[in-house]
Amino acid sequence: MPSLTSVLGVLDPTSDRAVFRQIADALREAIDKGRFREGDKLPSETELVDHFGVSRMTVRNALSLLQQEGLAVSEHGKGVFVRPRPPVRRLASDRFARRHRDQGKAAFTVEAEAAGSRPEVDNLEVKEERPSQDISARLGSPRKVLARRRRYLLDGRPVEFATSYLPLDLARNTPIAQPNPGPGGIYARLEEMGHRLDHFDEEIRARMPSPAEVRTLQLASGVPVIHLVRTAFDAEGRAVEVCDTVMAADAYVLAYQLPAN
Numbered sequence: 001m002p003s004l005t006s007v008l009g010v011l012d013p014t015s016d017r018a019v020f021r022q023i024a025d026a027l028r029e030a031i032d033k034g035r036f037r038e039g040d041k042l043p044s045e046t047e048l049v050d051h052f053g054v055s056r057m058t059v060r061n062a063l064s065l066l067q068q069e070g071l072a073v074s075e076h077g078k079g080v081f082v083r084p085r086p087p088v089r090r091l092a093s094d095r096f097a098r099r100h101r102d103q104g105k106a107a108f109t110v111e112a113e114a115a116g117s118r119p120e121v122d123n124l125e126v127k128e129e130r131p132s133q134d135i136s137a138r139l140g141s142p143r144k145v146l147a148r149r150r151r152y153l154l155d156g157r158p159v160e161f162a163t164s165y166l167p168l169d170l171a172r173n174t175p176i177a178q179p180n181p182g183p184g185g186i187y188a189r190l191e192e193m194g195h196r197l198d199h200f201d202e203e204i205r206a207r208m209p210s211p212a213e214v215r216t217l218q219l220a221s222g223v224p225v226i227h228l229v230r231t232a233f234d235a236e237g238r239a240v241e242v243c244d245t246v247m248a249a250d251a252y253v254l255a256y257q258l259p260a261n
Contacts, residue, residue: 004043004051007035011052019054023062031071031082038084042072068222070250083220083250096200101191104183108152108160115154123151123161123216124179128168135165138231138242146171148186151216158217159251165242170195186241187232195234202230206249217248224249 008026011019030036043051048059063080066072073083095107105113112119131145139145145165152160164186166176175181176189187197209217209225217225226247234240 002035004047008043008051011054019052020058020061020065023048023052023054023059024065027062027066028069028071036082038082040082041078042066042080042082044079067220070220070222070224073220096187096197098191098197101184101188104188106185106187112154117154118156120153120156121150122153123149125149126177126179128172131165135242135244138229139165139167139239142167142169144168146177148176154251157251158248160245160247161213161216162243162245165244166240170240190232190234190240195236195238195240197240198233198235198237200230200232202228204228204254209246213246217246219248220250226252226254 007030008023011022015022017025027036027042036042042063045056045059045063048054048062049056052059063072063074067074067080071083072080074080095110100107100110108121109119126146126148128144129147131139131142135145136142146168148164148166150162151158152162166186170190170193171177174189174193176186181189191197205227206224207227209219209223213219213225219225226249228243228245228247230243230245231239232241232243
């Protein structure tokens with residue numbers, strides 16, 4: 001096994017950079033270069049204290065910085081480990097392809113299969129409610145909507161929480177109002193009802209999570225979320241659904257194919 005000196009180097013006593021940041025820099029570089037791979041345990045506090053000749057608090061500050069950056073995760077009683085890379089590649093140009101609905105597959109199922117993971121849905125809630133001003137504007141100002149809230153899990157790990165809003169005149173007394181809308185999900189049901197989907201508009205931003213989102217998605221310290229709002233339009237140009245989604249940023253790679261002409 002390589003020595004810590006060959007893997008992490010030594011401190012620069014002439015640098016004006018804080019010692020704990022130098023240690024974090026060394027660990028970060030080692031992770032980037034593959035000297036510590038996904039899931040690998042990083043050197044223990046004691047090993048780092050002995051190697052760098054610093055206090056335990058200095059080492060803890062360095063490891064804490066890596067956790068805040070989302071590069072490492074602490075497991076109680078076990079140590080600090082390199083955080084696994086995102087398991088799901090979310091291909092925007094393919095996930096809503098009609099062929100998946102024709103096969104009875106919802107978008108999340110398609111993504112999970114591509115990642116070799118087991119998909120689950122829990123915390124399901126379906127109710128009629130008054131929409132927020134933003135949702136109302138996106139849907140053409142309906143007085144009430146059907147809201148479908150659910151949490152998505154991969155191999156038992158929460159990765160996404162989503163709420164779909166549909167105009168009540170479309171969704172009431174249809175399979176969409178049932179906890180399980182059937183094969184292919186709500187988009188398949190909309191198309192069966194004559195609302196052939198034409199396109200989707202998505203808005204994406206990254207931010208730090210709220211306390212409630214940390215609890216719902218069981219996020220580790222320092223992990224941001226991806227906030228995605230998608231509007232589905234039918235062939236007549238009507239907005240038939242708005243989906244407000246919060247995703248654990250360490251669980252996804254967002255991939256896009258853009259035309260060049």
